[in-house]
Amino acid sequence: MLSMRLRLSDLQEPKWRPQGGRWINGESWIEPANVSALVMEVNDDQAPRVRVRVKECKRDEADFVALTMEPGQARLAAGVFGTAPLYLTEKSGELHATWDLTLLRPHMRAERLVPRVVARTLTRQHRYTSETLFEGVYRLTERAAATFTLAGLSIHYPDPAEHVLEPRTPRPGVDPLAALDELLTDVIREAPTATGCVGVELSGGADSGNVALAVKASRFPEVYSFGLLVGGSTGQQQRERRRTLVEHCGFRDTATPAMQHPPFCPGGVRALRKPHDPAGAFYQEAFDVVRGQAAARRCEVMFTGSGGDEVNAARRPEGRPGNRAPSH
Structure with a gap:
Protein backbone atom coordinates (compact mmCIF):
# COMPACT_ATOMS: atom_id res chain seq x y z
CA MET A 1 0.00 0.00 0.00
CA TYR A 157 -7.01 1.31 -19.19
CA PRO A 158 -5.59 -1.99 -20.45
CA ASP A 159 -6.94 -3.39 -23.70
CA PRO A 160 -10.53 -4.65 -23.31
CA ALA A 161 -11.19 -8.34 -22.85
CA GLU A 162 -13.83 -10.16 -24.87
CA HIS A 163 -16.61 -12.12 -23.20
CA VAL A 164 -17.93 -15.00 -25.27
CA LEU A 165 -20.96 -17.24 -24.93
CA GLU A 166 -19.32 -20.59 -25.55
CA PRO A 167 -16.78 -21.91 -23.01
CA ARG A 168 -13.30 -22.65 -24.28
CA THR A 169 -12.17 -26.26 -24.60
CA PRO A 170 -9.25 -27.05 -22.26
CA ARG A 171 -6.06 -28.39 -23.74
CA PRO A 172 -5.70 -32.18 -23.56
CA GLY A 173 -4.56 -33.29 -20.12
CA VAL A 174 -5.44 -29.98 -18.40
CA ASP A 175 -7.66 -30.12 -15.31
CA PRO A 176 -9.22 -26.66 -14.71
CA LEU A 177 -10.17 -27.48 -11.11
CA ALA A 178 -6.65 -28.63 -10.29
CA ALA A 179 -5.24 -25.48 -11.94
CA LEU A 180 -7.55 -23.24 -9.87
CA ASP A 181 -6.61 -25.11 -6.69
CA GLU A 182 -2.90 -24.79 -7.42
CA LEU A 183 -3.18 -21.08 -8.25
CA LEU A 184 -5.18 -20.23 -5.12
CA THR A 185 -2.95 -22.28 -2.86
CA ASP A 186 0.25 -20.76 -4.26
CA VAL A 187 -1.01 -17.19 -3.80
CA ILE A 188 -2.31 -17.83 -0.29
CA ARG A 189 0.95 -19.41 0.85
CA GLU A 190 2.79 -16.21 -0.09
CA ALA A 191 0.78 -14.15 2.41
CA PRO A 192 3.22 -12.40 4.79
CA THR A 193 2.48 -13.55 8.36
CA ALA A 194 4.93 -13.90 11.25
CA THR A 195 2.78 -16.07 13.54
CA GLY A 196 0.61 -17.89 11.02
CA CYS A 197 -2.61 -16.54 12.56
CA VAL A 198 -5.00 -15.70 9.69
CA GLY A 199 -8.67 -15.02 9.16
CA VAL A 200 -11.12 -16.05 6.45
CA GLU A 201 -14.16 -13.94 5.57
CA LEU A 202 -16.64 -16.75 4.92
CA SER A 203 -19.91 -15.53 3.42
CA GLY A 204 -21.12 -18.97 2.38
CA GLY A 205 -20.86 -18.14 -1.32
CA ALA A 206 -18.84 -19.99 -3.94
CA ASP A 207 -15.92 -17.55 -4.17
CA SER A 208 -15.22 -17.31 -0.42
CA GLY A 209 -15.78 -21.08 -0.14
CA ASN A 210 -13.06 -21.77 -2.72
CA VAL A 211 -10.68 -19.44 -0.91
CA ALA A 212 -11.51 -21.08 2.43
CA LEU A 213 -10.66 -24.54 1.07
CA ALA A 214 -7.35 -23.25 -0.27
CA VAL A 215 -6.55 -21.68 3.13
CA LYS A 216 -7.21 -25.06 4.78
CA ALA A 217 -4.82 -26.73 2.32
CA SER A 218 -2.12 -24.16 3.16
CA ARG A 219 -1.91 -25.42 6.78
CA PHE A 220 -1.63 -22.17 8.72
CA PRO A 221 -1.16 -22.76 12.48
CA GLU A 222 -4.25 -20.74 13.46
CA VAL A 223 -7.24 -20.00 11.22
CA TYR A 224 -10.37 -18.12 12.27
CA SER A 225 -13.43 -17.68 10.08
CA PHE A 226 -15.83 -14.75 10.21
CA GLY A 227 -19.10 -14.03 8.46
CA LEU A 228 -22.12 -11.75 8.29
CA LEU A 229 -25.44 -13.59 8.49
CA VAL A 230 -28.42 -12.29 6.53
CA GLY A 231 -32.04 -12.99 7.42
CA GLY A 232 -34.94 -14.99 5.98
CA SER A 233 -34.73 -18.19 3.95
CA THR A 234 -31.55 -16.92 2.27
CA GLY A 235 -29.93 -16.63 5.67
CA GLN A 236 -30.92 -20.18 6.61
CA GLN A 237 -29.27 -21.54 3.46
CA GLN A 238 -26.23 -19.39 4.18
CA ARG A 239 -25.96 -20.80 7.70
CA GLU A 240 -26.04 -24.38 6.41
CA ARG A 241 -23.34 -23.75 3.82
CA ARG A 242 -21.12 -21.96 6.34
CA ARG A 243 -21.61 -24.70 8.94
CA THR A 244 -20.55 -27.37 6.42
CA LEU A 245 -17.45 -25.42 5.39
CA VAL A 246 -16.44 -24.57 8.96
CA GLU A 247 -16.76 -28.19 10.09
CA HIS A 248 -14.86 -29.50 7.06
CA CYS A 249 -12.03 -26.99 7.42
CA GLY A 250 -11.85 -27.02 11.21
CA PHE A 251 -11.98 -23.23 11.51
CA ARG A 252 -12.77 -21.39 14.75
CA ASP A 253 -15.82 -19.50 13.61
CA THR A 254 -17.50 -16.25 14.62
CA ALA A 255 -20.79 -15.33 12.93
CA THR A 256 -22.40 -11.89 13.20
CA PRO A 257 -26.07 -11.22 12.33
CA ALA A 258 -25.84 -8.29 9.92
CA MET A 259 -29.09 -6.65 10.99
CA GLN A 260 -27.81 -6.19 14.52
CA HIS A 261 -25.53 -3.57 12.98
CA PRO A 262 -27.58 -1.89 10.21
CA PRO A 263 -26.59 1.29 8.36
CA PHE A 264 -26.76 4.35 10.65
CA CYS A 265 -26.92 2.19 13.79
CA PRO A 266 -25.84 3.98 17.01
CA GLY A 267 -22.08 3.91 17.38
CA GLY A 268 -21.48 3.19 13.67
CA VAL A 269 -19.31 5.28 11.36
CA ARG A 270 -22.25 6.93 9.65
CA ALA A 271 -24.11 7.82 12.84
CA LEU A 272 -20.90 9.19 14.35
CA ARG A 273 -20.04 10.97 11.08
CA LYS A 274 -16.60 9.40 10.98
CA PRO A 275 -14.65 9.55 7.71
CA HIS A 276 -15.37 6.53 5.51
CA ASP A 277 -15.85 5.59 1.86
CA PRO A 278 -19.60 6.03 1.27
CA ALA A 279 -19.45 3.62 -1.67
CA GLY A 280 -17.39 1.09 0.24
CA ALA A 281 -20.01 -1.29 1.59
CA PHE A 282 -23.73 -1.42 2.29
CA TYR A 283 -22.87 -3.33 5.46
CA GLN A 284 -20.14 -0.88 6.53
CA GLU A 285 -21.08 -0.92 10.22
CA ALA A 286 -21.41 -4.71 10.33
CA PHE A 287 -18.10 -5.24 8.54
CA ASP A 288 -16.44 -2.89 11.03
CA VAL A 289 -17.58 -5.30 13.76
CA VAL A 290 -16.10 -8.24 11.83
CA ARG A 291 -12.78 -6.42 11.40
CA GLY A 292 -12.75 -5.75 15.14
CA GLN A 293 -13.31 -9.44 15.83
CA ALA A 294 -10.41 -10.39 13.56
CA ALA A 295 -8.14 -7.83 15.21
CA ALA A 296 -9.11 -9.09 18.69
CA ARG A 297 -7.97 -12.58 17.66
CA ARG A 298 -4.70 -11.13 16.33
CA CYS A 299 -5.26 -12.23 12.74
CA GLU A 300 -2.38 -10.83 10.69
CA VAL A 301 -3.91 -11.57 7.28
CA MET A 302 -7.56 -11.68 6.21
CA PHE A 303 -8.55 -13.75 3.17
CA THR A 304 -11.80 -12.92 1.40
CA GLY A 305 -13.75 -13.96 -1.63
CA SER A 306 -14.64 -11.07 -3.91
CA GLY A 307 -16.53 -10.55 -7.13
CA GLY A 308 -17.79 -14.08 -7.74
CA ASP A 309 -21.28 -12.95 -8.70
CA GLU A 310 -19.95 -10.17 -10.92
CA VAL A 311 -17.48 -12.43 -12.71
CA ASN A 312 -20.08 -15.09 -13.51
CA ALA A 313 -23.01 -12.82 -14.32
CA ALA A 314 -23.89 -12.62 -18.03
CA ARG A 315 -24.16 -9.10 -19.42
CA ARG A 316 -27.02 -8.10 -21.68
CA PRO A 317 -25.12 -8.38 -24.97
CA GLU A 318 -23.97 -11.84 -23.92
CA GLY A 319 -27.55 -12.97 -23.56
CA ARG A 320 -28.09 -12.78 -27.33
CA PRO A 321 -26.61 -15.54 -29.50
CA GLY A 322 -23.56 -14.55 -31.53
CA ASN A 323 -22.81 -11.36 -29.58
CA ARG A 324 -19.62 -10.47 -27.78
CA ALA A 325 -19.27 -7.79 -25.16
CA PRO A 326 -15.95 -6.02 -24.65
CA SER A 327 -15.27 -5.17 -21.03
CA HIS A 328 -12.43 -3.85 -18.89
Whole structure:
Protein backbone atom coordinates (compact mmCIF):
# COMPACT_ATOMS: atom_id res chain seq x y z
CA MET A 1 0.00 0.00 0.00
CA LEU A 2 1.22 3.45 -0.85
CA SER A 3 0.58 7.14 -0.18
CA MET A 4 2.36 10.13 -1.74
CA ARG A 5 2.46 13.79 -2.58
CA LEU A 6 4.38 14.70 -5.72
CA ARG A 7 5.18 18.22 -6.96
CA LEU A 8 6.23 18.44 -10.57
CA SER A 9 8.78 21.09 -9.64
CA ASP A 10 10.52 18.58 -7.34
CA LEU A 11 10.95 16.09 -10.17
CA GLN A 12 13.52 18.20 -12.02
CA GLU A 13 16.30 16.80 -9.88
CA PRO A 14 15.88 13.59 -7.84
CA LYS A 15 17.34 13.97 -4.36
CA TRP A 16 15.25 11.39 -2.55
CA ARG A 17 16.27 10.43 0.98
CA PRO A 18 14.62 8.26 3.65
CA GLN A 19 13.19 10.12 6.62
CA GLY A 20 10.73 8.96 9.28
CA GLY A 21 9.29 6.08 7.28
CA ARG A 22 9.00 8.18 4.11
CA TRP A 23 11.13 9.04 1.13
CA ILE A 24 11.48 12.86 0.89
CA ASN A 25 12.46 15.11 -2.02
CA GLY A 26 11.81 18.81 -1.52
CA GLU A 27 8.14 19.09 -0.56
CA SER A 28 7.34 15.73 -2.21
CA TRP A 29 7.12 12.48 -0.25
CA ILE A 30 6.36 8.79 -0.80
CA GLU A 31 5.21 6.58 2.06
CA PRO A 32 4.76 2.82 1.66
CA ALA A 33 2.92 0.90 4.35
CA ASN A 34 5.98 -1.35 4.59
CA VAL A 35 9.23 0.51 3.92
CA SER A 36 11.11 -2.72 3.21
CA ALA A 37 8.74 -3.39 0.29
CA LEU A 38 9.81 -0.22 -1.57
CA VAL A 39 12.60 -0.43 -4.13
CA MET A 40 13.90 2.90 -5.49
CA GLU A 41 16.10 3.05 -8.58
CA VAL A 42 17.72 6.33 -9.71
CA ASN A 43 19.03 6.70 -13.25
CA ASP A 44 20.65 10.06 -14.01
CA ASP A 45 22.89 9.07 -16.94
CA GLN A 46 20.98 11.32 -19.33
CA ALA A 47 17.96 12.82 -17.59
CA PRO A 48 16.91 12.49 -13.95
CA ARG A 49 14.63 9.46 -13.69
CA VAL A 50 13.44 7.60 -10.61
CA ARG A 51 11.58 4.32 -10.57
CA VAL A 52 9.80 3.15 -7.43
CA ARG A 53 8.29 -0.32 -7.13
CA VAL A 54 6.12 -1.41 -4.21
CA LYS A 55 5.45 -5.12 -4.13
CA GLU A 56 2.27 -6.47 -2.52
CA CYS A 57 3.54 -10.08 -2.27
CA LYS A 58 6.87 -11.92 -2.14
CA ARG A 59 6.94 -13.52 -5.58
CA ASP A 60 8.68 -11.71 -8.42
CA GLU A 61 5.58 -11.99 -10.59
CA ALA A 62 3.27 -10.89 -7.77
CA ASP A 63 1.22 -7.74 -7.64
CA PHE A 64 2.94 -4.35 -7.53
CA VAL A 65 2.57 -0.61 -7.93
CA ALA A 66 5.25 1.00 -10.09
CA LEU A 67 5.96 4.74 -10.05
CA THR A 68 8.26 6.31 -12.65
CA MET A 69 9.25 9.96 -12.23
CA GLU A 70 11.17 12.19 -14.62
CA PRO A 71 11.21 15.94 -15.25
CA GLY A 72 7.68 17.14 -15.94
CA GLN A 73 6.01 13.75 -15.58
CA ALA A 74 5.07 11.00 -13.12
CA ARG A 75 3.52 7.70 -14.17
CA LEU A 76 1.83 5.15 -11.90
CA ALA A 77 1.09 1.61 -13.07
CA ALA A 78 -0.82 -1.10 -11.20
CA GLY A 79 -0.17 -4.83 -11.33
CA VAL A 80 -2.42 -7.58 -12.64
CA PHE A 81 -4.41 -8.13 -9.44
CA GLY A 82 -5.07 -4.63 -8.09
CA THR A 83 -4.47 -5.97 -4.58
CA ALA A 84 -4.37 -2.61 -2.81
CA PRO A 85 -6.44 0.36 -3.99
CA LEU A 86 -4.85 3.64 -4.97
CA TYR A 87 -6.87 6.85 -5.18
CA LEU A 88 -5.53 9.86 -7.07
CA THR A 89 -6.24 13.56 -7.42
CA GLU A 90 -4.25 16.52 -8.72
CA LYS A 91 -4.28 20.27 -8.28
CA SER A 92 -1.86 23.09 -9.09
CA GLY A 93 1.03 20.90 -10.15
CA GLU A 94 0.67 18.46 -7.26
CA LEU A 95 -0.41 14.81 -7.36
CA HIS A 96 -1.92 13.32 -4.21
CA ALA A 97 -2.29 9.54 -4.01
CA THR A 98 -3.27 7.20 -1.21
CA TRP A 99 -4.72 3.77 -0.51
CA ASP A 100 -7.12 5.37 2.02
CA LEU A 101 -9.78 7.47 0.29
CA THR A 102 -10.59 9.38 3.48
CA LEU A 103 -7.10 10.94 3.47
CA LEU A 104 -8.10 12.89 0.34
CA ARG A 105 -10.89 14.73 2.18
CA PRO A 106 -9.14 18.13 1.89
CA HIS A 107 -9.40 17.77 -1.91
CA MET A 108 -13.09 16.73 -2.05
CA ARG A 109 -16.30 18.74 -1.96
CA ALA A 110 -19.65 17.19 -1.06
CA GLU A 111 -21.46 19.21 -3.75
CA ARG A 112 -19.10 17.96 -6.47
CA LEU A 113 -20.24 14.38 -6.98
CA VAL A 114 -20.33 12.26 -10.15
CA PRO A 115 -24.06 11.66 -10.87
CA ARG A 116 -23.69 8.27 -12.59
CA VAL A 117 -21.52 6.91 -9.76
CA VAL A 118 -24.07 8.17 -7.23
CA ALA A 119 -26.84 6.36 -9.16
CA ARG A 120 -24.81 3.13 -9.28
CA THR A 121 -24.10 3.36 -5.56
CA LEU A 122 -27.73 3.95 -4.59
CA THR A 123 -28.92 1.06 -6.76
CA ARG A 124 -25.99 -1.18 -5.70
CA GLN A 125 -24.88 -1.61 -9.31
CA HIS A 126 -21.22 -0.79 -8.80
CA ARG A 127 -18.74 -0.64 -11.67
CA TYR A 128 -15.03 -1.34 -11.40
CA THR A 129 -13.74 1.76 -13.15
CA SER A 130 -11.43 4.69 -12.44
CA GLU A 131 -14.43 6.82 -11.41
CA THR A 132 -15.26 7.46 -7.77
CA LEU A 133 -18.15 9.36 -6.17
CA PHE A 134 -16.08 12.53 -6.10
CA GLU A 135 -15.20 14.73 -9.07
CA GLY A 136 -11.49 14.81 -9.73
CA VAL A 137 -10.72 11.75 -7.58
CA TYR A 138 -9.84 8.57 -9.46
CA ARG A 139 -9.10 4.94 -8.68
CA LEU A 140 -6.13 3.17 -10.25
CA THR A 141 -7.62 -0.17 -11.32
CA GLU A 142 -5.65 -3.34 -12.07
CA ARG A 143 -3.34 -3.18 -15.11
CA ALA A 144 -4.20 0.50 -15.57
CA ALA A 145 -1.77 3.43 -15.65
CA ALA A 146 -2.07 7.07 -14.60
CA THR A 147 0.07 9.84 -16.10
CA PHE A 148 0.50 13.19 -14.32
CA THR A 149 1.87 16.22 -16.19
CA LEU A 150 1.27 19.98 -16.30
CA ALA A 151 -1.75 19.16 -18.48
CA GLY A 152 -3.31 17.24 -15.57
CA LEU A 153 -4.03 13.61 -14.77
CA SER A 154 -4.96 11.00 -17.38
CA ILE A 155 -5.96 7.37 -16.85
CA HIS A 156 -5.16 4.62 -19.35
CA TYR A 157 -7.01 1.31 -19.19
CA PRO A 158 -5.59 -1.99 -20.45
CA ASP A 159 -6.94 -3.39 -23.70
CA PRO A 160 -10.53 -4.65 -23.31
CA ALA A 161 -11.19 -8.34 -22.85
CA GLU A 162 -13.83 -10.16 -24.87
CA HIS A 163 -16.61 -12.12 -23.20
CA VAL A 164 -17.93 -15.00 -25.27
CA LEU A 165 -20.96 -17.24 -24.93
CA GLU A 166 -19.32 -20.59 -25.55
CA PRO A 167 -16.78 -21.91 -23.01
CA ARG A 168 -13.30 -22.65 -24.28
CA THR A 169 -12.17 -26.26 -24.60
CA PRO A 170 -9.25 -27.05 -22.26
CA ARG A 171 -6.06 -28.39 -23.74
CA PRO A 172 -5.70 -32.18 -23.56
CA GLY A 173 -4.56 -33.29 -20.12
CA VAL A 174 -5.44 -29.98 -18.40
CA ASP A 175 -7.66 -30.12 -15.31
CA PRO A 176 -9.22 -26.66 -14.71
CA LEU A 177 -10.17 -27.48 -11.11
CA ALA A 178 -6.65 -28.63 -10.29
CA ALA A 179 -5.24 -25.48 -11.94
CA LEU A 180 -7.55 -23.24 -9.87
CA ASP A 181 -6.61 -25.11 -6.69
CA GLU A 182 -2.90 -24.79 -7.42
CA LEU A 183 -3.18 -21.08 -8.25
CA LEU A 184 -5.18 -20.23 -5.12
CA THR A 185 -2.95 -22.28 -2.86
CA ASP A 186 0.25 -20.76 -4.26
CA VAL A 187 -1.01 -17.19 -3.80
CA ILE A 188 -2.31 -17.83 -0.29
CA ARG A 189 0.95 -19.41 0.85
CA GLU A 190 2.79 -16.21 -0.09
CA ALA A 191 0.78 -14.15 2.41
CA PRO A 192 3.22 -12.40 4.79
CA THR A 193 2.48 -13.55 8.36
CA ALA A 194 4.93 -13.90 11.25
CA THR A 195 2.78 -16.07 13.54
CA GLY A 196 0.61 -17.89 11.02
CA CYS A 197 -2.61 -16.54 12.56
CA VAL A 198 -5.00 -15.70 9.69
CA GLY A 199 -8.67 -15.02 9.16
CA VAL A 200 -11.12 -16.05 6.45
CA GLU A 201 -14.16 -13.94 5.57
CA LEU A 202 -16.64 -16.75 4.92
CA SER A 203 -19.91 -15.53 3.42
CA GLY A 204 -21.12 -18.97 2.38
CA GLY A 205 -20.86 -18.14 -1.32
CA ALA A 206 -18.84 -19.99 -3.94
CA ASP A 207 -15.92 -17.55 -4.17
CA SER A 208 -15.22 -17.31 -0.42
CA GLY A 209 -15.78 -21.08 -0.14
CA ASN A 210 -13.06 -21.77 -2.72
CA VAL A 211 -10.68 -19.44 -0.91
CA ALA A 212 -11.51 -21.08 2.43
CA LEU A 213 -10.66 -24.54 1.07
CA ALA A 214 -7.35 -23.25 -0.27
CA VAL A 215 -6.55 -21.68 3.13
CA LYS A 216 -7.21 -25.06 4.78
CA ALA A 217 -4.82 -26.73 2.32
CA SER A 218 -2.12 -24.16 3.16
CA ARG A 219 -1.91 -25.42 6.78
CA PHE A 220 -1.63 -22.17 8.72
CA PRO A 221 -1.16 -22.76 12.48
CA GLU A 222 -4.25 -20.74 13.46
CA VAL A 223 -7.24 -20.00 11.22
CA TYR A 224 -10.37 -18.12 12.27
CA SER A 225 -13.43 -17.68 10.08
CA PHE A 226 -15.83 -14.75 10.21
CA GLY A 227 -19.10 -14.03 8.46
CA LEU A 228 -22.12 -11.75 8.29
CA LEU A 229 -25.44 -13.59 8.49
CA VAL A 230 -28.42 -12.29 6.53
CA GLY A 231 -32.04 -12.99 7.42
CA GLY A 232 -34.94 -14.99 5.98
CA SER A 233 -34.73 -18.19 3.95
CA THR A 234 -31.55 -16.92 2.27
CA GLY A 235 -29.93 -16.63 5.67
CA GLN A 236 -30.92 -20.18 6.61
CA GLN A 237 -29.27 -21.54 3.46
CA GLN A 238 -26.23 -19.39 4.18
CA ARG A 239 -25.96 -20.80 7.70
CA GLU A 240 -26.04 -24.38 6.41
CA ARG A 241 -23.34 -23.75 3.82
CA ARG A 242 -21.12 -21.96 6.34
CA ARG A 243 -21.61 -24.70 8.94
CA THR A 244 -20.55 -27.37 6.42
CA LEU A 245 -17.45 -25.42 5.39
CA VAL A 246 -16.44 -24.57 8.96
CA GLU A 247 -16.76 -28.19 10.09
CA HIS A 248 -14.86 -29.50 7.06
CA CYS A 249 -12.03 -26.99 7.42
CA GLY A 250 -11.85 -27.02 11.21
CA PHE A 251 -11.98 -23.23 11.51
CA ARG A 252 -12.77 -21.39 14.75
CA ASP A 253 -15.82 -19.50 13.61
CA THR A 254 -17.50 -16.25 14.62
CA ALA A 255 -20.79 -15.33 12.93
CA THR A 256 -22.40 -11.89 13.20
CA PRO A 257 -26.07 -11.22 12.33
CA ALA A 258 -25.84 -8.29 9.92
CA MET A 259 -29.09 -6.65 10.99
CA GLN A 260 -27.81 -6.19 14.52
CA HIS A 261 -25.53 -3.57 12.98
CA PRO A 262 -27.58 -1.89 10.21
CA PRO A 263 -26.59 1.29 8.36
CA PHE A 264 -26.76 4.35 10.65
CA CYS A 265 -26.92 2.19 13.79
CA PRO A 266 -25.84 3.98 17.01
CA GLY A 267 -22.08 3.91 17.38
CA GLY A 268 -21.48 3.19 13.67
CA VAL A 269 -19.31 5.28 11.36
CA ARG A 270 -22.25 6.93 9.65
CA ALA A 271 -24.11 7.82 12.84
CA LEU A 272 -20.90 9.19 14.35
CA ARG A 273 -20.04 10.97 11.08
CA LYS A 274 -16.60 9.40 10.98
CA PRO A 275 -14.65 9.55 7.71
CA HIS A 276 -15.37 6.53 5.51
CA ASP A 277 -15.85 5.59 1.86
CA PRO A 278 -19.60 6.03 1.27
CA ALA A 279 -19.45 3.62 -1.67
CA GLY A 280 -17.39 1.09 0.24
CA ALA A 281 -20.01 -1.29 1.59
CA PHE A 282 -23.73 -1.42 2.29
CA TYR A 283 -22.87 -3.33 5.46
CA GLN A 284 -20.14 -0.88 6.53
CA GLU A 285 -21.08 -0.92 10.22
CA ALA A 286 -21.41 -4.71 10.33
CA PHE A 287 -18.10 -5.24 8.54
CA ASP A 288 -16.44 -2.89 11.03
CA VAL A 289 -17.58 -5.30 13.76
CA VAL A 290 -16.10 -8.24 11.83
CA ARG A 291 -12.78 -6.42 11.40
CA GLY A 292 -12.75 -5.75 15.14
CA GLN A 293 -13.31 -9.44 15.83
CA ALA A 294 -10.41 -10.39 13.56
CA ALA A 295 -8.14 -7.83 15.21
CA ALA A 296 -9.11 -9.09 18.69
CA ARG A 297 -7.97 -12.58 17.66
CA ARG A 298 -4.70 -11.13 16.33
CA CYS A 299 -5.26 -12.23 12.74
CA GLU A 300 -2.38 -10.83 10.69
CA VAL A 301 -3.91 -11.57 7.28
CA MET A 302 -7.56 -11.68 6.21
CA PHE A 303 -8.55 -13.75 3.17
CA THR A 304 -11.80 -12.92 1.40
CA GLY A 305 -13.75 -13.96 -1.63
CA SER A 306 -14.64 -11.07 -3.91
CA GLY A 307 -16.53 -10.55 -7.13
CA GLY A 308 -17.79 -14.08 -7.74
CA ASP A 309 -21.28 -12.95 -8.70
CA GLU A 310 -19.95 -10.17 -10.92
CA VAL A 311 -17.48 -12.43 -12.71
CA ASN A 312 -20.08 -15.09 -13.51
CA ALA A 313 -23.01 -12.82 -14.32
CA ALA A 314 -23.89 -12.62 -18.03
CA ARG A 315 -24.16 -9.10 -19.42
CA ARG A 316 -27.02 -8.10 -21.68
CA PRO A 317 -25.12 -8.38 -24.97
CA GLU A 318 -23.97 -11.84 -23.92
CA GLY A 319 -27.55 -12.97 -23.56
CA ARG A 320 -28.09 -12.78 -27.33
CA PRO A 321 -26.61 -15.54 -29.50
CA GLY A 322 -23.56 -14.55 -31.53
CA ASN A 323 -22.81 -11.36 -29.58
CA ARG A 324 -19.62 -10.47 -27.78
CA ALA A 325 -19.27 -7.79 -25.16
CA PRO A 326 -15.95 -6.02 -24.65
CA SER A 327 -15.27 -5.17 -21.03
CA HIS A 328 -12.43 -3.85 -18.89
